[in-house]
Amino acid sequence: MKRQLVMAATPRFSMVTWGLGIVLLALVATVALAVPPVERRAVELTFLKSKPGQREQLKTFIIRNWFAMDRIAKEQGLLSAFTVMDTGTDEGAWNVLVSVTYMNDKGYDGIVDAFERIRRAHAPVRIDGKELRDLGAIVDSKRLFEYPASTTP
Secondary structure, eight states, rough: OOHHHHHHHHHHHHHHHHHHOOOOHHHHHHHHHSSSOOOOEEEEEEEEOOOOOOOOHHHHHHHIIHHHHHHHHHHHHHTEEEEEEEEEEOOOOOOOOEEEESHHHHHHHGTTTHHHHHHHHHOOOBBBBBOOOEEEEEEEEEEEOOOOGGOOO
């Protein structure tokens, strides 16, 4: 008789368990859909070293060449921001920093084809008759990831 009670209770227990499992699964799926994924953006930093006395000209070169192309890329939705900064001196391993923020975490790799079309259409601008190599050189680059402020602790 004891065996019959266990067997009679097993199907009911199983149905309750399945019902709770389905409700829990629906709840988890709803929460997962309600919370948007954290979207990070690539920020690519390019470190440059100007030749002695050429820091301002190097920044002007960047603005008239790199940023001319970056403005077009921004208008096309390929990147979201770009800026140039400097250390205020010619000293150090680098003294000019360019920061470009992309729309997603792929960075330049995610826009290479579109950006190369922009680059091919750009007519390089010399500064006082000088090209990049005459004004300075890229010494390093880094890719960082930016997260929306609402997702940071």
